[in-house]
Amino acid sequence: MKLDSDFLPEKQCIVIDIGTKYTKFGFATEHSPRCIIRTCCEIDGIPIPDIYKCKDAQNLTLALTNFIHILFYKHALIAPKDKKVIIVESLLSPTKFKEILAKVLFITYEVASLCFVPSHCASLFTLGISTALVFDVGYKEAILIPVCEGVPVLRLWQTMPLAGEAVENIIKTRINIGQLSPDESIDSIAEDIKSRTCFVTTLKRSKILESGNTVEPKTTSVEYHINGERSIQIPGDIRETAYDVLFEENIDNMSITTMILEAIVNSNVDTRLKLAENIVLMGGTVMAKGFMARLKEELLEKLKSPNYKNLKIKNFKFHIPPASENYIAWLGGSIFGCTNNLNILSQTRENYINESYVPDWPTTLTRQMIE
Amino acid sequence: MASYMLQKTVTSICTCGLQKLLPDLFFCRHCLTLRCDFCVSHEIDTTYCPHCFENLSSTEAKHKKNRCASCLECPRCFNTLSIRSYSRTSDSKKTPQKMYYLLCLFCNWRSHEPNVPDQPTSSGNWPVYKNPNEARIVDLINYYKSISLKEVFDKQKRSTKNYGRNYMHFLEKFGLNAMMARKRAGLPNFPMDGTGYCTPQISSSEAVENVLELPEDIFEKVVDIKQISTLEQRFATPELQSENVDDLFPIRKHLRVKHSLRCRVCEHNVVKPEYNAVKFKIKHLAYYHVPEIKIIKCEPLLAGKSSSLVLKLCNPAQTPTAVRFEKLNLKAINIVREPRQLEGEDLIAIPKQLPEPIPIVLKLQGDIVVPEGEIKIAARDDTAEYDDTNEVNTDYDDPKYVYWRKGNKVALKFEVKPYENIAKNENVQVGFIMNFMYLDTMSHVMNQKQPQSVLVPIKIVLNLPNS
Numbered sequence: 042m043k044l045d046s047d048f049l050p051e052k053q054c055i056v057i058d059i060g061t062k063y064t065k066f067g068f069a070t071e072h073s074p075r076c077i078i079r080t081c082c083e084i085d086g087i088p089i090p091d092i093y094k095c096k097d098a099q100n101l102t103l104a105l106t107n108f109i110h111i112l113f114y115k116h117a118l119i120a121p122k123d124k125k126v127i128i129v130e131s132l133l134s135p136t137k138f139k140e141i142l143a144k145v146l147f148i149t150y151e152v153a154s155l156c157f158v159p160s161h162c163a164s165l166f167t168l169g170i171s172t173a174l175v176f177d178v179g180y181k182e183a184i185l186i187p188v189c190e191g192v193p194v195l196r197l198w199q200t201m202p203l204a205g206e207a208v209e210n211i212i213k214t215r216i217n218i219g220q221l222s223p224d225e226s227i228d229s230i231a232e233d234i235k236s237r238t239c240f241v242t243t244l245k246r247s248k249i250l251e252s253g254n255t256v257e258p259k260t261t262s263v264e265y266h267i268n269g270e271r272s273i274q275i276p277g278d279i280r281e282t283a284y285d286v287l288f289e290e291n292i293d294n295m296s297i298t299t300m301i302l303e304a305i306v307n308s309n310v311d312t313r314l315k316l317a318e319n320i321v322l323m324g325g326t327v328m329a330k331g332f333m334a335r336l337k338e339e340l341l342e343k344l345k346s347p348n349y350k351n352l353k354i355k356n357f358k359f360h361i362p363p364a365s366e367n368y369i370a371w372l373g374g375s376i377f378g379c380t381n382n383l384n385i386l387s388q389t390r391e392n393y394i395n396e397s398y399v400p401d402w403p404t405t406l407t408r409q410m411i412e
Numbered sequence: 413m414a415s416y417m418l419q420k421t422v423t424s425i426c427t428c429g430l431q432k433l434l435p436d437l438f439f440c441r442h443c444l445t446l447r448c449d450f451c452v453s454h455e456i457d458t459t460y461c462p463h464c465f466e467n468l469s470s471t472e473a474k475h476k477k478n479r480c481a482s483c484l485e486c487p488r489c490f491n492t493l494s495i496r497s498y499s500r501t502s503d504s505k506k507t508p509q510k511m512y513y514l515l516c517l518f519c520n521w522r523s524h525e526p527n528v529p530d531q532p533t534s535s536g537n538w539p540v541y542k543n544p545n546e547a548r549i550v551d552l553i554n555y556y557k558s559i560s561l562k563e564v565f566d567k568q569k570r571s572t573k574n575y576g577r578n579y580m581h582f583l584e585k586f587g588l589n590a591m592m593a594r595k596r597a598g599l600p601n602f603p604m605d606g607t608g609y610c611t612p613q614i615s616s617s618e619a620v621e622n623v624l625e626l627p628e629d630i631f632e633k634v635v636d637i638k639q640i641s642t643l644e645q646r647f648a649t650p651e652l653q654s655e656n657v658d659d660l661f662p663i664r665k666h667l668r669v670k671h672s673l674r675c676r677v678c679e680h681n682v683v684k685p686e687y688n689a690v691k692f693k694i695k696h697l698a699y700y701h702v703p704e705i706k707i708i709k710c711e712p713l714l715a716g717k718s719s720s721l722v723l724k725l726c727n728p729a730q731t732p733t734a735v736r737f738e739k740l741n742l743k744a745i746n747i748v749r750e751p752r753q754l755e756g757e758d759l760i761a762i763p764k765q766l767p768e769p770i771p772i773v774l775k776l777q778g779d780i781v782v783p784e785g786e787i788k789i790a791a792r793d794d795t796a797e798y799d800d801t802n803e804v805n806t807d808y809d810d811p812k813y814v815y816w817r818k819g820n821k822v823a824l825k826f827e828v829k830p831y832e833n834i835a836k837n838e839n840v841q842v843g844f845i846m847n848f849m850y851l852d853t854m855s856h857v858m859n860q861k862q863p864q865s866v867l868v869p870i871k872i873v874l875n876l877p878n879s
Contacts, residue, residue, distance in 0.1 A: 237640045331626035334625045361617070
């Protein structure tokens, strides 16, 4: 049976995933985002590098207005008036941010309806499963929220500031970029070094390197050019150990490995095995070469420690998404946007103006069905 | 000259509360207020390719995913690619065949590199590359669509259960008569209530234990940084994101739009571009209506001492105007003027909810003595530029305030007295209100049939250097 909605000239629906570093933007029903752009904007000519760091409501409003303007008029090339919008957001994103975003979209840009989709649930749409341990390692932090039968289990959430930014900070401290280049480009150079030269080494090699010994075969150094003028050598050990900061345990014995294990330990006995065998990784940082293999190694290693001995888990299984990990949350939002549930779960402009608040969860109670 | 447009020495405060330069502002002739980029609503007028300037309709642009069909961009440096040809003879008897490939004149990238086959036509149906898992995503989309449709059917079924014993309404609702007719004819039933509707099955993703290991040779391999794509290059094609520079494919040029701007309050156009031309149908820029202020002389500023300041006012309008100055009252600065009442078809029945104005935060560092009384400025006359005997009547001018006057320009004397406690090397911010006479020719304003002169107040902030 061919579905009617394939033929209806429906209103275009826009899916936006505003990440700390990169924003994924595109139209629902499409298979990849139209663009992945830096989340940056400017107020009165002064660039704002991180929207999430804007604490002042006034500044945040201006920054978001500017950012949404760039998204719609430079990339989507449609006027946002009377369009449906899906925002894929982390469940832990601040309420104030959400409220201001809703206000900007509804009042300034007059969108028809708005729907906030939790990114952890949305990513499961790309796999066709409903229970998984979803682990999002982005730029600022690693967030773990297990999803059971489509419902996020918030009681088991785990989060650590261990993600792309932490790796970049390691690179910045170990390679003195500041001497070689003006201050404003340090961040982008560190990111470039991270994404182009670094990889996640194996557990065995990491242990040897940590103890100060040399390891065979030695990783080659890379000649890196800064601004096309100077060239520096990026030593092999930095290339392979930069990502190790994610797996190093802090004072509370927490690393991204133990985050996963803690979540499994604290979960219901019946779901433990299922979670361990359905691990979904998303976010840009997990795309680093060897990340998944190392995580698996680390998990199996940690299982032997006394804390997790009681777990009757033999192995861990990972899902391979049908697209790049950095936009699967977006893709989930896009698939969600195809369905009829979008109309039921989104908040309309009229409703927002009458009630002037954004519900915490997508709910059918306050909404009227939109056409 | 470019820096003159950027220097934030003389700024005007827009109706929405942002401080802007005069060239950045618009003037709504209906509301008689300043508008800026932030407080007008933007609409998309036309979509065009920035390289070949072809105009596309909005449906066409939508269909082509906002990409130009003919212009391509280099995936390595994002400059426009040019098409090159060469002749090829596969068989000595046949005439040589012309083949085309793409070349970037900037970085010398050519389309052989990612194995894009050369094309026999110059317009070239350059292939479009897609995610290899495309089919899987299509399956997923269809699956979730049908699930949500099934939910709707189920809900309908549940709601019909409560009708009791009276089945008469079914006759209309499900077209029972038609169903009976089908049954009599021996045809199978329609699954009208979704009972026969089955969702396509998809295999849910299988988790794997053997994840992708690091390649064996990664440690020893000599890495050539030029061969690894940057994030920017990868994100230009989000569906592929290849790490090797050789696997990058040409990108179709992204289109751009011409905006038409509309006042949010009265919904009249402020700026409207002309189709297929670099001109405007409507352009109500503040620059054409509001007298422009320039600083021509400023004595060194000393804390607590007053020094003179000469401002030049230039009337850009074709009608004479007059200006009247007021002191800026910081307490009343955030009171927004009510928009004018329009009538006829311009009457806005239900004013819609507008974005809140931005509270103005100003820290003045000095007092300013403004000229008293009304100062007239002549209309702009383009021919007067070439006229040397440009006699202007200066009889009514008070020499205490008017420094000189020529054509549509007048230089006025102000006095600035910075506060005692100003910091050194910090700009002295002073503000005043300039009311200028605007000849309003709109006839659809409430209680107004004749063109009328209206005083329009504009808040001006000066940032004077203090050395």
